[in-house]
Amino acid sequence: MPLYLDIHEQAPEGLTLEALERAHRVDLDHQAKHGVTFKQYWVDLAARKVFCLLEAPSAEAAAAVHREGHGLLANRIYEVVEGH
Template structure:
């Protein structure tokens, strides 16, 4: 299945790493409906940036999970190839 990295370039004002963890948990609760597997995420609280790594049939499926789970949509989505 394709692998994607999405980037949220600016968290909402006042959002913390704990808020991102709660959003990720919501993704995990929603992902199976769309054949998606959110693998991991990283938070840069200083710059307000979040990166999500996800296996999905296509980028739109990954976006649908974010939309339904919590409404925080990524600014950019890239297909990536996992290295060794």
């Protein structure tokens, strides 16, 4: 399954870790419908950036989870390969 890193370059003003966790839980509720598995996420609150690592059949499937879950779409989605 392809691995993707998506980048949300302008998270909502005033984003908190608690709000991000709630949004992530909504993504988890929608992921199976699209064949997506979220692996991990990172956030830089000061820069208002969120990074999500996920397995998905396509970039479009990855975007669909965010769109249906909470509407906070990634600005960029990169297919990546895990290094060792």
